[in-house]
Amino acid sequence: MRRALAGLTTRGRSFVAAGATAIVCAFVLGERDLLRAGVLVLVLPLLSTLAVSRTRYRxxxxxxxxxxxxxxxxxxxxxxxxxxxxxxxxxxxxxxxxxxxxxxxxxxxxxxxxxxxxxxxxxxxxxxxxxxxxxxxxxxxxxxxxxxxxxxxxxxxxxxxxxxxPAIIPLPSGRLMGAWTGGGDSVARTISTAGEDDVAPREYRHGDDLRRVHWRSTARRGELMVRREEQHWQSSGTLFLDTRRSAHWGDGPASSFEQAVSIAASIGVHLGRAGIGLRLVTDAGETLAPSVSFEGTLLDVLAVARTSDVPSLTPGLAALRGNSGQGREGDGLVIAVFGALKAEEARKVAAARRGTATYIAILIRTDEDTGFETAARTLRGAGWRLLVVRSAAELARAWATADQSTEDFARGAP
Missing domain, CATH: 2.60.40.10 (Immunoglobulins)
Structure with missing residues (x-):
């Protein structure tokens, strides 16, 4: 009942106040009719309170x-x-x-x-x-x-x-050169050196063909083992996102950071559906490792991504160098999305390139970025391929030129 009385609306409180006032006035003035009216006005919200408080439906x-x-x-x-x-x-x-x-x-x-x-x-x-x-x-x-x-x-x-x-921009299909960790020759060498009946098997992993189980090793180890040459030769790559607050301008959906997040999400979804095993690295270090559910996990992470207070790209570049292409230096595909890069930061990014891997830098150009030309020349000089956009809406057009630019680079074209 006490809870119900606390739930009196403004109308209910007004009726209680009016009824009480009328009753007091009735005693002062000696008006019996006023007393009856006051009691009626006072009792109505009390009866409503009783009725509601006794409600027992679930x-x-x-x-x-x-x-x-x-x-x-x-x-x-x-x-x-x-x-x-x-x-x-x-x-x-x-x-x-x-x-x-x-x-x-x-x-x-x-x-x-x-x-x-x-x-x-x-x-x-x-x-x-x-x-x-x-x-x-x-x-x-x-x-x-x-x-x-x-x-x-x-x-x-x-x-x-x-x-x-983030908004996902559909990208044109096509396989970037260097997107495969190894190739047919490497697979052939693996089989020829190991033999068809590999006696140095590895642990069973989810997705391995059960027909390739090595039963002798399984019995000896007490766990499922498969022939080593049956491990899947899967393409791999790294997606790098610069989230530093100092590298981005603007607020709201049109800010450079929101454009960078949308670009990273679009590329991650596109390459993931193309069969490339990606990992996500930010300026703070590795954020997501390759997994079967990478696309969904990536979108969940980028949905709540915020700018960071990390002042330097050093932790992220260290993670990028430490595990480029599934730990095989010179293999794989690296795509990095940057905001503004100072001259010193551009030199550090340029030095992160290793071996024969394909390195693509996507630069979000803004009017406030006065050091863009210097950063672009530094990255190009180190062998990075550049895609320059002002917003995520321009990504599809720029992406269509990525295959050609990497082919020109592989042939030594300027």
């Missing part, structure tokens, strides 16, 4: 996001199912799903009545122009009497997560 809620992960600028549909699992019909219900302000604020519905064992289907749409991870819910149900005197708030505990990923 509600169940389920929520579904379709989809639960989407790019910036797209919509998701939220479906709610509210079920009355008690034997009593519900009264007037005001349903409100808690939604972050960035996604448009709260979603509100009014239900007149839900019969016993009945359910109501509710839905609404959400759209975000800002990437991130958002908490959707919990659902809040407000119980009210027909006169609007009392309103009780009950909240569910269940909430869901909506992940808004």
């Amino acid at each position: 509600l169940a809620c389920a929520r579904r996001l379709d989809p639960s992960r989407l790019p910036v600028g797209h919509e998701t549909r939220v479906d709610l199912r509210l079920e009355n699992v008690s034997r009593l019909p519900s009264g007037l219900l005001m349903v409100e799903d808690q939604v972050p302000y960035t996604l448009g604020g709260r979603a509100r519905f009014v239900l007149d009545r839900v019969e016993p064992e009945g359910a109501r289907e509710l839905s609404y749409r959400l759209r975000s122009d800002v990437r991130g991870r958002y908490r959707i819910g919990p659902l809040v149900v407000r119980l009210a009497d027909p006169f609007g005197m009392v309103e009780l708030v009950r909240s569910f505990s269940q909430a869901d997560t909506l992940t808004v990923t």
Whole structure:
């Protein structure tokens, strides 16, 4: 009852105050009719409070996001199912799903009545122009009497997560030179030196063909072993993202950092679907190792990526040099997305290039970047291939020239 009294609305409190005032005035003036009116006005919100407080029906809620992960600028549909699992019909219900302000604020519905064992289907749409991870819910149900005197708030505990990923730019197909760690000759040498019945097997890994299990070694080691020449010859590469706050300008979706994140996400998705085993490295060091679920994990990481306070590229470049192309120096593909590079930083980036690997630097050029020309000359002089864009929207056009530029470089063309 105390909780219900605390739930009196402005109308309910006004009736209580008016009723009490009328009763006091009735005693002072000796007006019996005024006393009756005051009692009536005072009792009405109290009866409403009693009725709402004695409500014993139970509600169940389920929520579904379709989809639960989407790019910036797209919509998701939220479906709610509210079920009355008690034997009593519900009264007037005001349903409100808690939604972050960035996604448009709260979603509100009014239900007149839900019969016993009945359910109501509710839905609404959400759209975000800002990437991130958002908490959707919990659902809040407000119980009210027909006169609007009392309103009780009950909240569910269940909430869901909506992940808004960076915008993905579709890229033209094509295989960059150097994208394969090794080649056919290397595979042939592996088989010829080991023999068809390799007696130096390795541990079984997820995805290995069970027909290549080396049973003698399996029995000896007590765990599944497969022939070493059967390990998959998979392409590999490194995706580098410069997240330093000092390297980027602007705020909001048009900032250079947001463009860099979108570019990194687009390249990661494109190369991952092409079968290249990528890892993600930032200025702070290695962030993601190659994995089967790299695309989804990459989008989740970039959805919440923020600019860092790391002053130097040294930790990231050390990670880049330490594991280029699955630890095989000179193999693999390295694609780095940079903001502004000072002359000294450009020299450090240039020195990170090793062997015959294909190194591509994507520079986001802004009007504030006065050292762009110097950085570009330094990287080109060290053998980096450059793609220059002002926004993620220009990535597809620049990417279409990447294959040709690497072929020209391999032939020694200027």
